[in-house]
Amino acid sequence: MSSRERVILTLNHEEPDRVPLDLGASFVTGMHVSSVYALRQALKLDPPGTPVKVIEPFQMLGEIKPDLCEALEVDIIGLNSKTTMFGFKNEDWKPWKLFDGTPLLVPGKMNTQPDSHGNVLMYPQGDHSVPPCALMPRDGFYFDALDRQQPIDWRELNVEDNLEEFGDISQEELLHFKDEADRLYKKTDKAVFASFGGTSFGDIALVPGLHLREPRGVRGVKEWYMCHVMRPDYILNVCDRQCEIALANLEKIHKVVGDKITAVFVSGTDFGTQRGPVLSNDSYRKLYKPFHSRVNKWIHEHTSWKTFIHSCGSIESLLKDFIEAGFEILNPVQTSARNMDPSLLKRKYGDGITFWGGGVDTQKTLPFDGSDQVRQQVHQRIRIFAPEGGFVFNTIHNVQPGVPVENLLTLYKAVKDFGSYPIR
Amino acid sequence: MIDLKKEAEILAKLRDVVVDMDYEGVSSACKEAIETGIPAYRAVSEGMAKGMEIVGEKYESSEYFLAELIMAGEIMKKGMKVLQPYFRSDEVRKKGKVVIGTVRRDLHDIGKNIFSSLLSAAGFEVMDFGVDVPAEKFVDAVRQYDPDIVAMSALLSTTMPEMENVIKALEDAKFREKVKVIIGGAPITREYAKKIGADFAAKNAVEGVNICNSWMSR
Numbered sequence: 001m002s003s004r005e006r007v008i009l010t011l012n013h014e015e016p017d018r019v020p021l022d023l024g025a026s027f028v029t030g031m032h033v034s035s036v037y038a039l040r041q042a043l044k045l046d047p048p049g050t051p052v053k054v055i056e057p058f059q060m061l062g063e064i065k066p067d068l069c070e071a072l073e074v075d076i077i078g079l080n081s082k083t084t085m086f087g088f089k090n091e092d093w094k095p096w097k098l099f100d101g102t103p104l105l106v107p108g109k110m111n112t113q114p115d116s117h118g119n120v121l122m123y124p125q126g127d128h129s130v131p132p133c134a135l136m137p138r139d140g141f142y143f144d145a146l147d148r149q150q151p152i153d154w155r156e157l158n159v160e161d162n163l164e165e166f167g168d169i170s171q172e173e174l175l176h177f178k179d180e181a182d183r184l185y186k187k188t189d190k191a192v193f194a195s196f197g198g199t200s201f202g203d204i205a206l207v208p209g210l211h212l213r214e215p216r217g218v219r220g221v222k223e224w225y226m227c228h229v230m231r232p233d234y235i236l237n238v239c240d241r242q243c244e245i246a247l248a249n250l251e252k253i254h255k256v257v258g259d260k261i262t263a264v265f266v267s268g269t270d271f272g273t274q275r276g277p278v279l280s281n282d283s284y285r286k287l288y289k290p291f292h293s294r295v296n297k298w299i300h301e302h303t304s305w306k307t308f309i310h311s312c313g314s315i316e317s318l319l320k321d322f323i324e325a326g327f328e329i330l331n332p333v334q335t336s337a338r339n340m341d342p343s344l345l346k347r348k349y350g351d352g353i354t355f356w357g358g359g360v361d362t363q364k365t366l367p368f369d370g371s372d373q374v375r376q377q378v379h380q381r382i383r384i385f386a387p388e389g390g391f392v393f394n395t396i397h398n399v400q401p402g403v404p405v406e407n408l409l410t411l412y413k414a415v416k417d418f419g420s421y422p423i424r
Numbered sequence: 425m426i427d428l429k430k431e432a433e434i435l436a437k438l439r440d441v442v443v444d445m446d447y448e449g450v451s452s453a454c455k456e457a458i459e460t461g462i463p464a465y466r467a468v469s470e471g472m473a474k475g476m477e478i479v480g481e482k483y484e485s486s487e488y489f490l491a492e493l494i495m496a497g498e499i500m501k502k503g504m505k506v507l508q509p510y511f512r513s514d515e516v517r518k519k520g521k522v523v524i525g526t527v528r529r530d531l532h533d534i535g536k537n538i539f540s541s542l543l544s545a546a547g548f549e550v551m552d553f554g555v556d557v558p559a560e561k562f563v564d565a566v567r568q569y570d571p572d573i574v575a576m577s578a579l580l581s582t583t584m585p586e587m588e589n590v591i592k593a594l595e596d597a598k599f600r601e602k603v604k605v606i607i608g609g610a611p612i613t614r615e616y617a618k619k620i621g622a623d624f625a626a627k628n629a630v631e632g633v634n635i636c637n638s639w640m641s642r
Contacts, residue, residue, distance in 0.1 A: 119556075137529045137556050141582055144531040154447070221534060226498060228491040229445050274610040275627055278490045336611075363581045363611045402582055 003075035007191035007262055010389040011306050011328065011354050019386050019419035021412075022356065022394045024064030025078035025193040026265055027056045028310045028331060029357070031399040032141060034102040036062030038405045043071050051095060051103040057110055057122070058085045058134065058210065059398060060098070060142045069190075072412045076392070077190040079180050079261065081173060081197055086110070086133065087125035087211025099139045100401070112136075122210075130213045141401040145208040149220030154230050161217025162238045165209055166198060169249040178256035185260035193308070195265040196253055198246040201239045201291050203269040228283065235287050243291045247298050254303055263306040263329060266295055272313020275338045284318055289325050296326025308356065312397065314338040316345070323352040332397040333358030335381075342384045355385045356392040360411055366395065367403045371410040378414035386423045393419065434460055435471045438503070442475025443482075445495045447502065454506035464510035469547060472503050476545035480630040493629065494534065497541030504544070519547040520640040523565040524575040525557030527586035532579035535609060539575065539629040546633050548573075548640075559586070559593040566599045573636055576622075578609040587612075588620040595621075604639050608632055 006016040024030045031039070037052045045067050053063040064074065082089045084107065092108025109126035121132035122143050134143040177196065184192045200206060207224045209215035218227050218234070227235055269288070271278050279287075296307045308329040309322055314337035322330065330353045335342050342358060359381050360366050365373055385391040393415050399408070418424070434457050441450045450472075457467040479496040482488035522543055526536050533555050543550045551569055553561060562574060574594070578584045587607050594600040605622045608629070617625035623639075626632030 135531065137531060140529045222494055222498070222537075225491040225494045225534075226447075229495045230447060273490060276486065276489070280486075280489060283489075364613075367581055400580075400582055 002189035004189055004191045004262065007075055010391060013389045015389050015421045017421060019382055019391055019393050020075040021073060021415055022076040022392050023072060023074045025076040026195055027059065027061060028268065028397060029394045030061040032401040033060050033062030033104055034098055034100055034401040035399050035403050035408065037102045039408050040068060042405045042409055049103055051105045053093060053105045055090055056084065057106060058143050061398060073416060075190060076193050077184050077188055079177065079184060079192050079194040082176055085210050086122060124211050124213050127213060133210045145210060147220050148215055149223050150216065152223060157231060157234050159237045159241060163241055164212060166242050166245045169252055174252060174256055177253055181257035181260045191262035192260055193263045194261045198249055199266045199295050200268045201242060201288050202235065205268065228279065232287060239291045243294055246295060250298060259304040261305050263308050264299065265308050267292060267309045270312040271318055272311055272315035272337060274313060276314050277317055281317060281321060284321055289321055292325040300326060314340055316340055319349050327353065329354045329356045331356040334396050336361050336363050342381060346384050350390055354390040354392065357394045357396055358385055359393045360395050362396050362400055366407055367400060371406050374407045374410045375414045378411060379418045382418045383423055430460060431462055434462060438467055438471025439475040442472050442496050442499050443478045445492060447495065447499055450499045450503045451506050454503045458510050464507040467507055472500055473545040476500060476542055480542060484630055493538050497538050500541050500545055518549040520572040521549045521569060522573045522575055523551050523562065523569060523571040525553035525562065526555040526577045527583055527590065528556055528558045530578050530580055530583035531555045535629060536577035539608065539632050542629050542633045543636065546637060548636065559590045562590045563593045563597050563599065566594065566603060571603060572640065573604045573606060575606045578612065581611045584611050591621050606632055606635060
């Protein structure tokens, strides 16, 4: 059975030969570059000191190369834009080092600069003539957005200000998606998981507009949440226009990639916190569900792609709405959050949604517990989520830095040991 | 002499601007309180703070969510800016003193800021040291300000261990017994608090304030 067949079967809620595995197909199912380096060294894939490419510089995610995919038996490969969240492309690689000494390669236009406290400043599109947009604290591992919110007059908001980043897809980007989809589909047997962009409504990681030199509108994290109370009409108007643009782009994209895509990343907005949803069901239904429904409806009517929603946190109360909105895949399945018990999720929602995640807890178990606990948890999660298909193994969100490499090796061995059907 | 009925109406208005999320109305409500002769500290403690209590209850019962908590905090801050010049030091009896910060290498502060606002509303004097606060800064703050409580926030499992460093630094400086330590943030659990010797791990800002209140009432 090919990887692609394996993934398609499970997404159709049928049992394949084994549980499919994702590592690195998206920027929410990957691994911090320092952990990628450690894993590659432990598997003796590289001589010591061989740098690893940073393919997503905001979270400092490392490239999962084909040799690592083969070693771990990864079934899914990602189709992503060449342009990073900071607006520069993944090209012209140059050496860089993390504070922990991990040797890296970063995009040529990643023109960071230290500040007087030893923190690292990132600039939109690598442009030092404008204020920095993000900061990696001294001894830190990734960047956080800096607050570039301009003073707001809540009565005088202009929708166009929050639409600067949404526009017609360029010919260059279309050609990239066309060529890459073709290459990945024909040259590999992996399921292709595409992140085309443009369809994530109210995604707090994207609201700051990290690639914009001078972002206008509502760009602060705090201000965006305040907008839900003060000006929900503004959010509706922004989402409505964003949705129009997204659907027009999806049509163009589908023309060039066709049905080579198995699943598409639609939404990355976090609707949950550790202990509860960010908003009420009523607010979700008013502000976001209409747009999710429109996008998913278009995808289902015109393509064979399965629709993927990423939402961290405690979101059990929203799951019925997500399924009604047309989502077929849920990620990361944060079982450490309140009311997200794996057995309850599988029992209540397993018929309606595929769990793409939930494989092992990355807040506590993977980084801080022993390898025995990691192995035990992987086994338990497979036993809960895998029966009757509807399960793609992934850690709960990206693997963080500082995970003992023994735990990483144990994790992926456990997936192989316990992932064959029938599940025992 | 303030008309008692008028005073009660204005205090209720101050409470309601917070509960009803009236960001535009808070400044005028605070100005009206001052012009009517209501002392600034009462405008807070019997007006806006009562509103914050209700917001906290609504959050606990899932009627209000994160956006409402953030809004309430911002409304309090806006109101406090109007009232600040009118506080008399002899009127202000603070319940306790709290030093608060997000730990080193962590820049996340939404939860911490909500907690700070709720603490201020509850009558605490809050010294907020912001984000990326190293252990030595917490120790210096205890030395300088003699707080009752040290509060730490961390969102990331990679920065959580800094909390243990802070507690160790407090012990080394012989300050640990002088303060209560409360911790919070997404990866923080009661077990973790016990492991590192913190006094409590709050599951949210509202619970955190309740615990701080209980410590001060002993």
